[in-house]
Amino acid sequence: MLIHDQSRTGRRATAQAPLSSPEVNDIPEALRRRTAPALPEVSEMQAVRHYTRLSQKNFSIDTHFYPLGSCTMKYNPRACNSLAMLPGFLARHPMAPETHSQGLMACLFDLQEILKQVTGMHAVSLAPSAGAQGEFAGVAMIRAYHQARGDQARTEILVPDAAHGTNPASAVMCGFKAREIPTGPDGDVDIQALQAAVGPQTAGIMLTNPSTVGVFDRNIQAIARSVHDAGGLLYYDGANLNAILGKVRPGDMGFDVIHMNLHKTFSTPHGGGGPGAGPVGVSKRLEPYLPVPLVARDGDDYHWLTESERPETIGRLTAFGGNMGILLRAYIYARMLGREGMGRVSEFATLNANYLMARLREAGFEAAYPERRASHEFIITLKREARELGVNAMDFAKRLLDHGYHAPTTYFPLLVPECLLIEPTESETKEDLDGFVEAMIAIRREAKEDPEKVKSAPHTMPVRRLDDVRAARHLDLAWRPAANEGPHG
Amino acid sequence: MLIHDQSRTGRRATAQAPLSSPEVNDIPEALRRRTAPALPEVSEMQAVRHYTRLSQKNFSIDTHFYPLGSCTMKYNPRACNSLAMLPGFLARHPMAPETHSQGLMACLFDLQEILKQVTGMHAVSLAPSAGAQGEFAGVAMIRAYHQARGDQARTEILVPDAAHGTNPASAVMCGFKAREIPTGPDGDVDIQALQAAVGPQTAGIMLTNPSTVGVFDRNIQAIARSVHDAGGLLYYDGANLNAILGKVRPGDMGFDVIHMNLHKTFSTPHGGGGPGAGPVGVSKRLEPYLPVPLVARDGDDYHWLTESERPETIGRLTAFGGNMGILLRAYIYARMLGREGMGRVSEFATLNANYLMARLREAGFEAAYPERRASHEFIITLKREARELGVNAMDFAKRLLDHGYHAPTTYFPLLVPECLLIEPTESETKEDLDGFVEAMIAIRREAKEDPEKVKSAPHTMPVRRLDDVRAARHLDLAWRPAANEGPHG
Amino acid sequence: MPFVPHTQDDIAAMLAAIGAPSIDALFDEIPEALRIGELDAIPAGMSEMDVTRLMHKRANTDGQPLCFIGAGAYDHHVPAAVWQIATRGEFYSAYTPYQAEASQGTLQLLYEFQSMMTALTGLDASNASLYDGASALAEAILMAVRANRKVKSTKVLLPRTLHPAYRRAVRSIVEPQGIELIEAPFDPETGQTHPAQLEAAAGNAELAAVVINQPNFFGVLEDVDALTDWAHARNALALAVVNPVALALLSPPGEWGDTGADIACGEAQPLGMPLSSGGPYAGFLCCKMALVRQLPGRIAGRTVDLDGKPGFTLTLQAREQHIRRGKATSNICTNQGLLVTAATIHMALLGAAGLERVAAACHNNTRALSEMLCAIPGVEPLFSSPIFHEQALRLPTPAANLLGALAAENLLGGFDLAADYPELGSAILVCATEMRTEEEMQGYRDKLARIVATVDRAA
Amino acid sequence: MPFVPHTQDDIAAMLAAIGAPSIDALFDEIPEALRIGELDAIPAGMSEMDVTRLMHKRANTDGQPLCFIGAGAYDHHVPAAVWQIATRGEFYSAYTPYQAEASQGTLQLLYEFQSMMTALTGLDASNASLYDGASALAEAILMAVRANRKVKSTKVLLPRTLHPAYRRAVRSIVEPQGIELIEAPFDPETGQTHPAQLEAAAGNAELAAVVINQPNFFGVLEDVDALTDWAHARNALALAVVNPVALALLSPPGEWGDTGADIACGEAQPLGMPLSSGGPYAGFLCCKMALVRQLPGRIAGRTVDLDGKPGFTLTLQAREQHIRRGKATSNICTNQGLLVTAATIHMALLGAAGLERVAAACHNNTRALSEMLCAIPGVEPLFSSPIFHEQALRLPTPAANLLGALAAENLLGGFDLAADYPELGSAILVCATEMRTEEEMQGYRDKLARIVATVDRAA
Structure with a gap:
């Protein structure tokens, strides 16, 4: 039932608005609203009960193993939430002067420094609100760099076929053409194809390493050389930074620019789809172009660097400079981890992934890259199960829900058929990984004995499989007071 | 699965303890523990996930209609929680000096005044931690009063048969004999029986009004006269105060002492069984005996009244003077209600109860006291359904869970057979009451068509009906590391 | 090992199953030369207790000044229920609802959010949020350029009365795609932007879109009907830029002019988000149904399951x-889900009547303050027009000095217009x-009067 | 109407269904003379925003002094997860699990709490909590008097080293039932209570029970083995009175003396409950299995359902x-469920090793402080015995003056022993x-040294 269905004319959560109804008599009638917006009219308890019950319909890290590949669904420490929401941070107006922002700015400055350290980059801006905005900022800086040099010919960004969809989309948003590079059979970028593709038109390359097929590209140094030699720059998509935290640094690999998904590696909440935070780090030559604001320290004082101090900046990406509350959460997490904890993140994320891959292979599932070490994630291809049992990756995914596990990422990367991209993260126990293996085995058994059960899964969720085609064809995107003729009506 | 079942030797929620393990070398070996206690060893995420999932197995006000008679399961405003947990209150040590307690004491003083007003009593102590402790305090004051007058003969407390079990138990805890008075066929106390029972041995009477059968005792003035004339005192069990808040006051009815369940009428959380708070109010003659501490005001300063200022007090009931955090929540609620809101509580609680009773009667269910107005609660007797369909009150109760409603109180009060004591509270909507009626009708239909379904209910809860007899015979009260041979092992 | 559950026994058993001699061996495909040692410059790990102490200290560094700044972020009451529910683990630690059946909580909530935003804006469709108001406007502009079938132009007209930070962010985001932003001046008397x-x-240029903000950055109310019809x-x-709380009182974009604005966007911060030092907030973006396939960002839709039961899915x-x-329509991937959760609960708790009371109270307070x-000599309204909940004032001496003196007394007196609108003088x-x-x-x-008087005496 | 959802239409329809002309008519069985009018002395209702402002002001009235008081309530770190989970609606707003099938969350949690408390105390059974440590001791004494089959006595021996507030509360609660409490003195040198x-x-009196506290109120460690054997x-x-955090380091009551203490109780506040101005806390009460049927309060048990699946119920x-x-064994009805929820999560997060670290850190800090x-002239330990995490000190001038001077500098320097133990002088x-x-x-x-020096100079 929608909250709207619980609405009754005149019902109120009275305590939540000013008790008296002030008259407004100085706004011209023509500019005033004629009919009240059709927001629900419910009591405070109705709202609390409705949204509490809705929440219970979600899988989440706090309730379920959630091995969604490329999303790093690890534990979000509860202290990060409560401390980032201290009134001193929450009540601060974004336009408050520097004199009244030193506590916040100290945290941001420290975070910039920590991120510089773990990425090996020369400078960091915390401004981007999410990974995709970090990508945009990164590519925009590449663009600004070439433009500043008068190098107008560079119109192409190279993107491996295994890349996140955001990579080509970000390149296009910055006015580039995205040119796809194939992945070799061993999971590494096809280096010949790459070398054939680079040239004076190459603005740069966007790489995830370890890549989305779950392996570390062993030719990274050769790739870097090749692109740099051609005058292009290297962009590091930090989506998989969790796999190498404290072990290898993008800066050392030769990358010129990187974004980090703090909601992955630095464990800020995913919040049902966001907010994220996508700080960017750069090599020295890109520093002038970093998005603003940045925090600088001068003795014990912190101050903002904005457009006036940074005339070559690619600019501002949001009105007020970023997702501060998320940056604070990442900072708190980083301080709890400390220097020793950083490396442990990648070690145990990698241990968990390799263990889970080994167990699944032992159980007869096919790894996409069996000869390779898994990074913090790996791919299982269910093409044999699909062929022999008629049960595909989506069916496995849906049936896993019934077994109490969130599904891995399905059908991504696109180059592996019937693929499950599995990322267990370092915070899961061996017992939970074992339980997941048991569930996979059980589902394969079910697929043999009772395939319909798997193909029509899930059976124990609040709804059964949903009609996505109908959703797209018969658009029902908002409740309407009069014409609530949807399936719900 | 128990949290203990998730334990592995050496696992830690590392961030939660001091990072270094300090040596303690000045405690004699003989006094030291030899083996570590068998507490679970789990990661932070395991604990968070486990208790989050456990919570989801509960019905609660925030998720379900919870018409548990005599428990006043109304909405607990969320602001009461967050404001009572402000650091200024939470971090205050109970032994902090008065100079550093003025903010808290201002709230407590105000709450005392508000409670005096709504009960019509002369003075209030906030000390008792719950209703039962309030009862104890109240009866102890009656005892102290008679003792102070040298009136040693008063050994009996009269208690109607419909009373809460705490009433006779509290009387006994204070060294009295509890003498039961029957309820008349109309739900009022049998006044003849009462008059026959009072005498020089009568220390007092404990009454709930409206009583637990859900009606207001119309003879209350006669009862008061009768007990007072015999030299006894009147104790008001405030469990049902929600029914008369802002309408009638126990002090005006002639009561000498009253306890209030703030977790009922003043909407503090029930917390899965507590904490409660059971302030007591008294008439002038009992004031010297009030439990300590009390808060007094002197100009703008607040100070404690303790044993030294109140030499005749019945004393202290807990080490530190009461459930302050609960008192704060009640205070916040009271301030949001304000003087107008108090009366609305009883008005709409009463409207909801009478409406629900009317609807259920209309649907063919039998009210225990059909000729009477319901107070904020009322009784349905299912004796006909039990006789004709073989489905009893417990079966209805369990089946209601499947229909998404918490069961009403069952088999209490004891004098009504197959009884459901139903208290909808003022915070529920008409729609929810209608839904409850529909569920009751549906269950009766099921009882006719498929009685087994009702008798073996619930079917959709985390467990089916539990074996209480086994629980009491084969006591399994704690997990044991070695001999975890329980049904769970 | 904070947040890592592995025991020594676990590690040994897992390595055995993998067939690796050590955890370090799992990294053996990484070129040795790239491996790093200790990250010495990063401080050692802290316990939760220690980091709690640190963060309390930081949070308390700056006091909590009394705030009279609006300028795009508003200090509204947020019901206690909002964040107690939004931070429940099931909302807080879930991800984008890729598996719809296991994410009905988030999905239904998004659908309800979309329903509420379309109700407020008077448009047909809403997405499930963007990063903030400014980036939402940038996406709206890109969307308008793609969507406008009548005019093949990359020129967009936007008023100089639009929030300066929005203008900057929009520029950063849309210019790499060749969008040309033309700024329209305002009437210095009224603070309004007129069709003239x-x-x-614009001259004779073809325009893909015209941005209309209501109220504008100065709090001034624009004649939105005329501007919409002109566009x-x-x-x-x-393309409307609106404050969602203001919409409880003001005419919704869908009803502007003869046929309504085509797109509306803005900042959802006033709907249950604390000031939070600037973020995370959430941008909203609504449009007419005809434009929905150009709408960027996640969109939840209602459909049915195999049994015909209603359910929700990304569509x-x-x-x-x-x-x-x-x-793609955008590179956007995440939305601001957690903030949308808060906004949805907030709107459910306030309702139309509650939001209207809030809007009216803010408006009247600002008027009263103004x-x-x-009454202080030399302080006067900058513009003559009707306003909503934000007032531009002229000051007798440089604003920076006065605001600095107020800040020293722990009061944030307003937003200084000097840097962005030097032509306005001290305002x-x-x-x-x-x-x-x-x-x-x-x-x-009282504080301002005293400070102004002191400056006067000094002068 | 805060917290009342009724619309005018609802009210009309409901009254019609009842057949009553007005809401007022529903109260027509109440004698007219008793009906009251306005409650004028109660302030008018406030919005949540207004009450938020009021409560922030009240909470900030007293600053947050630095606290060096223990004396039965301890300022421990509470993991952020504890109260974020404990205040989830499903725990916060549920009641006593009368309907076990719809309350498995609370019931299993109670069972886990009982398991943890028996592990800490080394006893067999635990109830699901009582109001606080003092009332738990009172119930323990009543229980012991009922349970002691060997001795028909209502006399209970309790040491003067027991917390003074506990002694007062116990007296209030048990004396109405005719229990006679005999106080045993302590050794003024060691601060201990010896069998002698x-x-x-006790003299020749028959005793139902002997109360033994470890550490005692002075922080002094008692020879619990000898005392238990004497009893x-x-x-x-x-009957043991213990601090649950101390039990991470100290011998558990179940192992005291030759056969162990029979009952153990205490205050669970150190297990995840903030100081909270004194409450709500939670008392715990554990016993040997032979005594379980005399144990007061709620008890959860593990059993099976109709399918043989394990489940939990009140037993x-x-x-x-x-x-x-x-x-009944007691009049007790509620327990402190919400606090038990917090304590259980707290113990799960700390584990035995974590609690031991906390205990050791507290102990060493107190030693270091002492x-x-x-080192300040005139300040010295009051007793010679080993202590745990609380130290009694003799001061050179009246404690009240010194503590008052410290409080004026926003530091709570300790608990003044003068009122309860005048024989100890300034301590x-x-x-x-x-x-x-x-x-x-x-x-x-530094503060104390300065204050002492100032007083010296003044003298």
């Missing part, structure tokens, strides 16, 4: 980067939301 | 007032938990 000024700024007459799309995913890659301040923007009491406003007046 | 002193206090030799039950309800009424303070009890830093302790020393 749009006309003058449509030029075959440009009318129109063919627009998005994970399907369309380089041809009147109090204008600030003040705002008093429903949170400000009469007493606090009088305190502001 | 028990002997002297048993007199056929009295040995042994035949002890309780709602069944046995006047013959040594610092004892205080200090405690520095794991929350106190070296710097804070040095600050205390």
Whole structure:
């Protein structure tokens, strides 16, 4: 039932608005609203009960193993939430002067420094609100760099076929053409194809390493050389930074620019789809172009660097400079981890992934890259199960829900058929990984004995499989007071 | 699965303890523990996930209609929680000096005044931690009063048969004999029986009004006269105060002492069984005996009244003077209600109860006291359904869970057979009451068509009906590391 | 090992199953030369207790000044229920609802959010949020350029009365795609942007869209009907930038002019998000149904399951980067889900009547404050037009000095207009939301009067 | 109408269904003379925003002094997860699990709490909590008097080293039932209670129980083995009062003496409950299995459902007032469920190793503080015995003056022993938990040294 269905004319959560109804008599009638917006009219308890019950319909890290590949669904420490929401941070107006922002700015400055350290980059801006905005900022800086040099010919960004969809989309948003590079059979970028593709038109390359097929590209140094030699720059998509935290640094690999998904590696909440935070780090030559604001320290004082101090900046990406509350959460997490904890993140994320891959292979599932070490994630291809049992990756995914596990990422990367991209993260126990293996085995058994059960899964969720085609064809995107003729009506 | 079942030797929620393990070398070996206690060893995420999932197995006000008679399961405003947990209150040590307690004491003083007003009593102590402790305090004051007058003969407390079990138990805890008075066929106390029972041995009477059968005792003035004339005192069990808040006051009815369940009428959380708070109010003659501490005001300063200022007090009931955090929540609620809101509580609680009773009667269910107005609660007797369909009150109760409603109180009060004591509270909507009626009708239909379904209910809860007899015979009260041979092992 | 559950026994058993001698061996495909040692410059790990102490200290560093700044972020009351529910683990630690059946909580909530935003804006469709108001406007502009079928132009007209930070962010985001932003001036008397000024700024250029903000950055109310009709007459799309709380009182974009604005966007912060030092907030973006396939960002839709039971799912995913890659409507991936959760609960708790009371209280407070301040010699309203909940004031001496002196007394007196609008002289923007009491406003007046008098004496 | 959802239409329809002309008519059975009018003396209702402002002001009235008081309530770190989970609606707003099938969350949690408390105390059974430590001791004494089959006595021996507030509360609660409490003195040198002193206090009286606290109120460690054996030799039950955090380091009551204490109780506040101005806390009460049917309060048990699946239910309800009424083991009805929820999560997060670290850190901090303070002339330890995490100190001038001077500098320097133990002269009890830093302790020393010196000079 929608909250709207619980609405009754005149019902109120009275305590939540000013008790008296002030008259407004100085706004011209023509500019005033004629009919009240059709927001629900419910009591405070109705709202609390409705949204509490809705929440219970979600899988989440706090309730379920959630091995969604490329999303790093690890534990979000509860202290990060409560401390980032201290009134001193929450009540601060974004336009408050520097004199009244030193506590916040100290945290941001420290975070910039920590991120510089773990990425090996020369400078960091915390401004981007999410990974995709970090990508945009990164590519925009590449663009600004070439433009500043008068190098107008560079119109192409190279993107491996295994890349996140955001990579080509970000390149296009910055006015580039995205040119796809194939992945070799061993999971590494096809280096010949790459070398054939680079040239004076190459603005740069966007790489995830370890890549989305779950392996570390062993030719990274050769790739870097090749692109740099051609005058292009290297962009590091930090989506998989969790796999190498404290072990290898993008800066050392030769990358010129990187974004980090703090909601992955630095464990800020995913919040049902966001907010994220996508700080960017750069090599020295890109520093002038970093998005603003940045925090600088001068003795014990912190101050903002904005457009006036940074005339070559690619600019501002949001009105007020970023997702501060998320940056604070990442900072708190980083301080709890400390220097020793950083490396442990990648070690145990990698241990968990390799263990889970080994167990699944032992159980007869096919790894996409069996000869390779898994990074913090790996791919299982269910093409044999699909062929022999008629049960595909989506069916496995849906049936896993019934077994109490969130599904891995399905059908991504696109180059592996019937693929499950599995990322267990370092915070899961061996017992939970074992339980997941048991569930996979059980589902394969079910697929043999009772395939319909798997193909029509899930059976124990609040709804059964949903009609996505109908959703797209018969658009029902908002409740309407009069014409609530949807399936719900 | 128990949290203990998730334990592995050496696992830690590392961030939660001091990072270094300090040596303690000045405690004699003989006094030291030899083996570590068998507490679970789990990661932070395991604990968070486990208790989050456990919570989801509960019905609660925030998720379900919870018409548990005599428990006043109304909405607990969320602001009461967050404001009572402000650091200024939470971090205050109970032994902090008065100079550093003025903010808290201002709230407590105000709450005392508000409670005096709504009960019509002369003075209030906030000390008792719950209703039962309030009862104890109240009866102890009656005892102290008679003792102070040298009136040693008063050994009996009269208690109607419909009373809460705490009433006779509290009387006994204070060294009295509890003498039961029957309820008349109309739900009022049998006044003849009462008059026959009072005498020089009568220390007092404990009454709930409206009583637990859900009606207001119309003879209350006669009862008061009768007990007072015999030299006894009147104790008001405030469990049902929600029914008369802002309408009638126990002090005006002639009561000498009253306890209030703030977790009922003043909407503090029930917390899965507590904490409660059971302030007591008294008439002038009992004031010297009030439990300590009390808060007094002197100009703008607040100070404690303790044993030294109140030499005749019945004393202290807990080490530190009461459930302050609960008192704060009640205070916040009271301030949001304000003087107008108090009366609305009883008005709409009463409207909801009478409406629900009317609807259920209309649907063919039998009210225990059909000729009477319901107070904020009322009784349905299912004796006909039990006789004709073989489905009893417990079966209805369990089946209601499947229909998404918490069961009403069952088999209490004891004098009504197959009884459901139903208290909808003022915070529920008409729609929810209608839904409850529909569920009751549906269950009766099921009882006719498929009685087994009702008798073996619930079917959709985390467990089916539990074996209480086994629980009491084969006591399994704690997990044991070695001999975890329980049904769970 | 904080947040790592592995025991020594676990590690040994797992390595054995893998067939690796050590955890380090799992990294053996990484070129040795790239491996790093200790990250010495990063501080050692802290316990939760220690980091709690640190963060309390940091949070308490700056006091909590009394705030009379609005300028795009508003200090409204947020019901206690909002964040207690939004931070429940099931909302807080879930991800984008890729598996719809296991994410009905988030999905239904998004659908309800979309329903509420379309109700507020008077438009047909809403997405499930963007990063903030400014980036939402940038996406709206890109969307308008793609969507305008009548005019093939990359020119967009936007008023100089639009929030300066929005103008900057929009520029950063849309210019790499070749969008040309033309700024229209405002009437220095009224603070409004009239059709004549749009006309003058645009000349004969074809326009993909015209941005119309209500109220504008100065709090001034624009004649949105005329502006919308002007845009449509030029075959440009009318793109509204609005404050959602203001919409409880003001005419919704869907009803502006003869046929309504085509797109509306803005900042959802006033709907249950604390000031939070600037973020995370959430941008909203609504449009007419005809434009929905150009709408960027996640969109939840209602459909049915195999049993015909209603349920919710992400829809129109063919627009998005994970399907369309380089041809997507945007590179956007995440939305601001947690903030949308808060906003949805907030709107459910306030309702239309509650939001209207909040809007009216803010408006009247700002008016009252403005009147109090204008009793001080040399302080006067900058513009003559009707306003909503934000007032531009002229000050007798440089604003920076006065604001600095107020800040030294722990009061943030407003937003200094000097840097962005030097032509206005010494001027600030003040705002008093429903949170400000009469007493606090009088305190502001008294402080400012004293400071102005001191400066006068000094001069 | 805050918290009332009724619309005018609802009210009309409901009254029609009832057949009543007005809501007022529903109260027509109440004698007219008793009906009241306006409650004028109660203030008018406030919005949540207004009450938020009021409560923030009240909460900020007293600053947050630095606290070196222990004396039965301890300022420990509470993991952020504890209260974020405990205040989830499903725990916060549920009631006593009367319907077990719809309350498995609470019931399993109670069972886990009982398991943890029996592990800490080394006893067999635990109830699901009582109001606080003092009332738990009172119930323990009543229980011991009922349960002791060897001795028909209502006399209970309890040491003067027991917390004074506990002694007062116990007296209030048990004396109405005719229990006679005999106080045993302590050794003024060691601060301990020796068997000889028990002997002297008890004389030849038969004793139902002997109360033994470890550590005692002074922080001093008692020879609990000898005391337990002495009690048993007199056929009295040995009743332990213990600090649950201390039990991570100290011998558990179940192992005291030859056969262990029979009952253990105490205050669960150190397990995840903030100081909270004194409450709500939670008392715990554990016992040997033989005594379980005399144990008061709720008890959860593990059993099976109709399918043989394990589940949890309240058990042994035949002890309780709602069944046995006047013959119940106690009048107790509620427990401190929400606090038990917090304590259980807290213990799960800390584990035995974590609790031991906390205990050791508190102990060492208190030792370090004591040594610092004892470097000030005239400050010295009051007793010679080993202590745990609380130290009694003799001061050179009246404690009230010194503590008052410290409080004026926003530091709570300890608990003044003068009122309860006048024979000890000027003496205080200090405690520095794991929350106190070296710097804070040095600050205390410096302040005290300065104040003592000032008083000296004045003298």
